[in-house]
Amino acid sequence: MALNILYRGPAERGQYWQTLFAQNLPQLNWHNWPDVADKDAIDMLVCWIPPREYQQDYPNLKVLFSIGAGVDQLKVNEVPEHIQIVRMLDPGIQQGMTEFVSMSVLNIHRNTLAYVNMNKQAQWQQLPQKRTTEVRVGIMGLGNLGQGAATGLLNLGFKVAGWSKTAKQLSTVECYSGQEQLTAFLQQTDILVCLLPLTDETRGILNHHTLSCLPKGASVINVGRGEHIVEQDLVELLDQGHLRYAILDVFAKEPLDIDHAYWQHPQIWVTPHIAAITQNDSAGQALLDNVQRYLNNQAMLGAVERALGY
Numbered sequence: 001m002a003l004n005i006l007y008r009g010p011a012e013r014g015q016y017w018q019t020l021f022a023q024n025l026p027q028l029n030w031h032n033w034p035d036v037a038d039k040d041a042i043d044m045l046v047c048w049i050p051p052r053e054y055q056q057d058y059p060n061l062k063v064l065f066s067i068g069a070g071v072d073q074l075k076v077n078e079v080p081e082h083i084q085i086v087r088m089l090d091p092g093i094q095q096g097m098t099e100f101v102s103m104s105v106l107n108i109h110r111n112t113l114a115y116v117n118m119n120k121q122a123q124w125q126q127l128p129q130k131r132t133t134e135v136r137v138g139i140m141g142l143g144n145l146g147q148g149a150a151t152g153l154l155n156l157g158f159k160v161a162g163w164s165k166t167a168k169q170l171s172t173v174e175c176y177s178g179q180e181q182l183t184a185f186l187q188q189t190d191i192l193v194c195l196l197p198l199t200d201e202t203r204g205i206l207n208h209h210t211l212s213c214l215p216k217g218a219s220v221i222n223v224g225r226g227e228h229i230v231e232q233d234l235v236e237l238l239d240q241g242h243l244r245y246a247i248l249d250v251f252a253k254e255p256l257d258i259d260h261a262y263w264q265h266p267q268i269w270v271t272p273h274i275a276a277i278t279q280n281d282s283a284g285q286a287l288l289d290n291v292q293r294y295l296n297n298q299a300m301l302g303a304v305e306r307a308l309g310y
Contacts, residue, residue, distance in 0.1 A: 002027055002028060003027070003029065003043050003044070004028075004041045004042050004043050005028060005030050005042075005043065005045075005046060006032075006033055006036060006044065006045050006058070007030065007031065007032050007033060007047070008032075008033035008046070008047035008049075009046070009048060009067055011032070012280070013278070013284075014032045016280045016284060017030075017046075017287065018030045020284045020285070020288060021288060025288070025291065025292070029041075033047075039057050039058050039059075040059060040060055042058040042060065042061055043061065043062050043063065044062065044063040044064075044291070044294075045058065045061055045063070045064050046287065047065070047066070047067060048067050048073060049073050049074075050064065050074065055079075061083055062082070062084065063083065063084045063085075063086060063300075064079060064086070065086050065290070066086065066087045067088055067278055067283065068093070068278055069087055069088055069093050069097075069144070069145060070198065070310075071085055071304055071309075071310060072199070072225060072309070072310075076304060076306060077306075084300070084303060084304075085303070085304040085306075086290060086302045086303050086304065087304060087310070088278065088283055088286060088302060089144055089286055089301050089302040090278060090279060090282050092281070092282035093277070093279070093282075093283070094145055094148040096275065096277055097145045097148060097149060097195070098145075098151070100223060100249070100274075100275035100276060101149040101152065101153070101193055101195075101221065102149070102156060104193075104223075104247045105135075105137055105153060105156075105158065105191050105193070105221065106156070107247070108247070109130070109158075109191070111129070113245050113267070114127060117266050132157035132158045133157050133158075135158050135159065135191065136159045136161065136188055136190045136191070137153050137158045137160050137161070137190065137191045137192075138160075138161045138162070138163065138185055138191070139153075139161070139163070139173075139195060140162075140163050140194045140195060140196050140205075140224070141163075141164060141194065141196040141197065141224060142162040142163075142170065143195070143197070143310075145195050146162060146164075146195045147170065149195060150162060150170070151172075154172055154173075160173050161174040161175070161176065161185060161188065161189065162174070163176040163177065163181070163182060163185040165201070165202075166178075182210065183210075186210060186214050187214070187215065188215075189215070190215065190217075191219050192206075192214060192218060192220045192221065194206060194220070194221065194222045194223065194224040194228050194229075195223055195224050196224045196225075197224070197225075197309065197310035198224065198225035198227055199308070199309035199310065202224075202228060203227050203228070204227065204229075205228055206220065206222070206228050206233075206234070207230040207233050208233040208236065208237065212242060214242075214243065216241070216242055217243075218242075218243060219243065219247075220243060220246045220247075221247045221248075222246070222248050222249065223249045223275040224250060225250050226251035226252040226254070227252050228250075231262075234246060235262075235265065235268075243267075245267050245268070245269070246268045247269045247271070248262065248268060248269070248271070249270075249272075249273055250273055251273075254272075286301070289301070290302070
């Protein structure tokens with residue numbers, strides 16, 4: 001019996017991937033949601049957010065693929081145990097995230113936000129400039145994206161440390177792990193980059209207490225999930241002068257409300273969830289490789305560990 005894949009997402013991407021699969025796995029049947037004649041035949045669902053009643057509508061579903069690096073939007077705890085959950089390990093996403101994190105760290109390091117604000121006031125003033133080797137960047141989350149971002153920053157000369165839930169060993173990065181080492185990690189971080197997966201344990205992890213552990217004048221970059229930050233606490237610490245800047249690409253509610261405090265805050269730079277965008281070609285190849293692994297009874301790359309939530 002042929003394998004049946006259902007895709008739910010942007011039409012252009014679906015057409016690209018459908019052609020890719022037709023060329024490489026012609027025995028596979030590709031369906032673009034909601035056009036499915038036989039819902040019982042669907043084996044795999046590829047999506048960002050699944051259809052509301054997908055578990056009932058596709059009773060023989062075996063694999064749920066996320067088209068992004070995260071899986072929190074799939075509500076992992078609600079997915080039946082017999083359905084494998086697989087996140088996207090797309091080198092294009094990793095490259096995009098490395099670029100965005102490097103750009104954001106450099107913008108803070110080179111006082112770009114300060115100069116933009118001064119430019120609006122026609123103010124000509126040169127600010128003191130440190131060397132990259134004097135700046136300590138801390139990355140929360142040392143998975144595929146975090147490790148890529150760390151490499152990019154090391155190549156620019158920054159001092160890089162990392163924190164993760166479980167212990168990691170990276171030859172060029174000072175690694176911290178667990179709640180018992182979180183404070184020590186934060187205390188030596190000048191620019192904090194959040195790339196954590198969103199779980200019950202990481203929701204609200206950047207709050208008044210943890211953000212206050214950062215040195216005075218530290219800055220925050222959030223490219224994980226909006227729910228990692230307690231918004232009021234962040235704004236309060238910026239207003240009090242403990243934090244210097246925040247570059248935010250993800251938010252608890254997207255798009256951000258027009259009257260949100262972030263928009264007009266002079267120390268906050270908002271971008272509309274564009275840090276790393278799924279690339280049709282590289283992501284399509286990653287998906288194709290994983291489906292081939294499935295057909296060959298091999299472990300799929302990016303398979304989610306339910307106990308961890310990612």
